[in-house]
Amino acid sequence: MLHCKQQASHLKIPACVRRAPQHVFRAPLATVRGSHKFDVEDIEHDRSTNDFILSILRSNPSIRDTKSYLASFGPRQVSPAIPKTAPPPGPTQHPVVQPNLGVEEVPQVDVQAAAVTTSPIISSILEPVYRRTALVKIQGPFTDIQLESIATGMVYLEKLGLVSVIVVDHDDWIKGEIGERARVTEEVMRVTAALERQGSKARPLLEPIVRLGPWETDVNEDTDVDIPEAHIQPRDLQPIRSALRAGEIPVLTPTAMDSFLRCMRIEANDVIAALVRGMVKFEGQKDLFTDTSSSEVDLTPLRLMIINREGGIPSYARSGHPHLLINLDAEYHYIRDTFHEPWQGSHPSALKNIALARTCLSYMPPTSSAVVVSHRSPKSLIANLITNKPIVSSSLPHALLQGNRKLNTHTPTLIRRGLPIRVAKTIAELDRPKLKMLLEQSFGRILNEDAFYERLEKHLDFVIVAGDYVGAAVVTTEYSGNTPISYLDKFAVLPSHQGDGTVDFLWVALHDESYGLGLPSSVNPHGGKEGRGHGQDLVWRSRTDNPVNKWYFERSSGHLRLGKWVLFWCDAEDRLKVEAERRAAAVAGTGRRRESPSYIEPAEQDRLGHWADAVASIPSSWI
Known part of the structure; x- marks a missing residue:
């Protein structure tokens, strides 16, 4: 820890951290260096900046991780103009070109770990050019202190170019109870206020964004993925686009509008699933010459983040401690079948959350991921964004995993769409070409x-x-x-x-x-x-x-x-x-x-x- 702090103290703080753009942050961040007046506000901002950089250093991104991050947020080569007759592109995807991999050549992990802490690398991470979105479910109840911690994580992500679209949820809400809408509104305003206190700008969206009921095409859709019980139209995204263009984090209620234009509270998971599907679909159908300036945010979700009190998805293989990494395609049904009865009490929303991740990732780009994380670990979201990896590699020997102090009951679970895995026992079962x-x-x-x-x-x-x-x-x-x-x-x-x-x-x-x-x-x-x-x-x-x-x-x-x-x-x-x-x-x-x-x-x-x-x-x- 001391080593990291010593390195961070010699870093050249990038301009984007010292002077945040007005359309992104409410108050610019400034360091006390070179200042003639040292007031409490400056000291707090400097402390926040250093804490932010230390959070990046603790994520220990490799050169490969940095390149992958820059593929989504960094500057890109300008491609030739595309004729209007060309078909519209699909959701933005950024494949990462990596070194060859074989039995003598497995992925390089921090071969130049020292280079990670140098100023150019940190500067490239801290100066995002493009802004992307993450769908975030804040699953309370949380105290004011816990909300402050969560808001800090959201603001850190915003500095790195990932802007949150938040849907508020609460385990203690009872559907149809008296005063339900007032309680939902109060919780949205609490989250908004917490974000504002951390120096960000937030916009509460108290009216429904999604519409009740599935799309008409969902009726005949042949899939075993849970179909959202809500949907959106292109114009429904306008309030979210407006907030993002103004540099504000939209905070939504878990409500939908029914066919009679009435506001109905529904499951937050259905709201998020409807948003993910609509944001991917309608962002991919944008006109090729739509404004792509810095004020425009790519709505295609890069991450799904579920922040709760219980932490990750408990694992049958790790004595109830959370899974580190889940391959949905190969493990989803087995995880549900081996979910122990006592976990229904300690992790009551775990199965619903993994089902939500499965639905959302089926629409999101292949490089996307979901993370289920406790409110105790908001800074781990930085590591997830930059490296797109679990906090500890799931392929390490079990003896190392069991003795690792980073792993506890609140360890985050990273979820990927993944791939099917099969074992062939004879040559006849192989596709030789x-x-x-x-x-x-x-x-x-x-x-x-x-x-x-x-x-x-x-x-x-x-x-x-x-x-x-x-x-x-x-x-x-x-x-x-x-x-x-x-x-x-x-x-x-x-x-x-x-x-x-x-x-x-x-x-x-x-x-x-x-x-x-x-x-x-x-x-x-x-x-x-x-x-x-x-x-x-x-x-x-x-x-x-x-x-x-x-x-x-x-x-x-x-x-x-x-x-x-x-x-x-x-x-x-x-x-x-x-x-x-x-x-x-x-x-x-x-x-x-x-x-x-x-x-x-x-x-x-x-x-x-x-x-x-x-x-x-x-x-x-x-x-």
């Missing part, structure tokens, strides 16, 4: 197809496929003498899908099918072993000069240098658990102090030699 294309694009090399599949015929254990071959993990069974070895032969993700969560989704599935077998967290419906069996030590290799080895170091149990290669492995986690329990029982029986594990356990004798022999004999798959 698609797998070949994936491997060659990921590694940037030409696959020796005949030799590769000839080896798989003899050694294949399983292949995990993400989506339509946007990612794959190929695991084989090798031998050193009569000793079988589980070997990660290929791990690849298309460059266009690096940074969208696919890498973590694929590695978690790899964990479940190999070294994580035998633990409750591995019982996932991917069509593989589904948690049945015993974990196998997983081994793989990487070149010593691979700049992304740090990613491997963080996920492996150990490594060994073998000339031009580095041998990595992950220990079978069920064996580690049994060994830990045996040690604990031995200590309890003797009354002695707990001993540290040996450098090499009895079960590990000679295994490194077997692994090194097997890895050294594996031929190249490339021409």
Whole structure:
């Protein structure tokens, strides 16, 4: 913490933070440096600015994260004029071009971490050119102090270019009760006042924006995604556009207008889902020559944020602590089926919130995400915006996750639309052309197809496929003498899908099918072993000069240098658990102090030699 503060004190504060544009903030932020008069207001503003920058530093964005952020908020190249006869573009999407990724090349994580704290990088993050929107549900009840904390998070996001469109909700409201509308109005005004006190401008929108009932086309829509019970027309967005153009955060009531033009309170989730669908649809249909000046905000939602008192979605695999990252396409139904009864009391809105995220993300661009976060963690929204990642990677070893002090009952849950995950056990189940294309694009090399599949015929254990071959993990069974070895032969993700969560989704599935077998967290419906069996030590290799080895170091149990290669492995986690329990029982029986594990356990004798022999004999798959 001290290190961060020392770095922040030497940063050159960008002009956009010292002097905020009048159309964005109510009062410009100023530092006390160079000022002749030090009053309380200046000191508070300076403290707020430093706190804001420290929040960015704590998010620890990599160079890749910064580039991804700038793809949405930074300056862009001016494209040639498009003829009026051209078809209108769809919702704005900004694919992130990443380095190649393969078994020797996994996504780079903070390779130049020191560069993150330099002035140019921070300046680029703090000086957004384009403004985007986030749909935010503030799910009370909250005290005034809690609302102040939430408002601080909203103002920080606004400084980074993400403007919130807020819908107020309250768990204690009873539909149809006397004085209902007055209570809704009072809560909207409380949120508005909290935002104003934090230096932002807010506009309460007390009249309904959405209309009751689904779209006519929804009746025949074939989907298992929940259909919103409300909809909007293009002109209904005018109050929101007006507020955003004036630099104000719109704060909406959870109400709708019925066919008789009466105001009806409805579920806040239906209001948000209707807004998301309408904002995506009608923003994509804007005229190509519509004003795109700095006063115009792109209405296509970049994030869905649900701020509540209970925190993230509880996980069956983490003893009720929240999920870190959810792949909706692969996990949604299983999460609902494994939702424990006690959580209905501790997290009463969790299932509704994950259903809301599923509905909204089905309309939002593929790069979008949703986050469910407690009011205790508003500053974590900054990390989510810049990195679009969970607070801690879900693909880290479970031992590291369980001992991480960042993880508690209020840890945020990041939700992505995700991809289906399936496990193929034979070569006949594979689409060879698609797998070949994936491997060659990921590694940037030409696959020796005949030799590769000839080896798989003899050694294949399983292949995990993400989506339509946007990612794959190929695991084989090798031998050193009569000793079988589980070997990660290929791990690849298309460059266009690096940074969208696919890498973590694929590695978690790899964990479940190999070294994580035998633990409750591995019982996932991917069509593989589904948690049945015993974990196998997983081994793989990487070149010593691979700049992304740090990613491997963080996920492996150990490594060994073998000339031009580095041998990595992950220990079978069920064996580690049994060994830990045996040690604990031995200590309890003797009354002695707990001993540290040996450098090499009895079960590990000679295994490194077997692994090194097997890895050294594996031929190249490339021409």
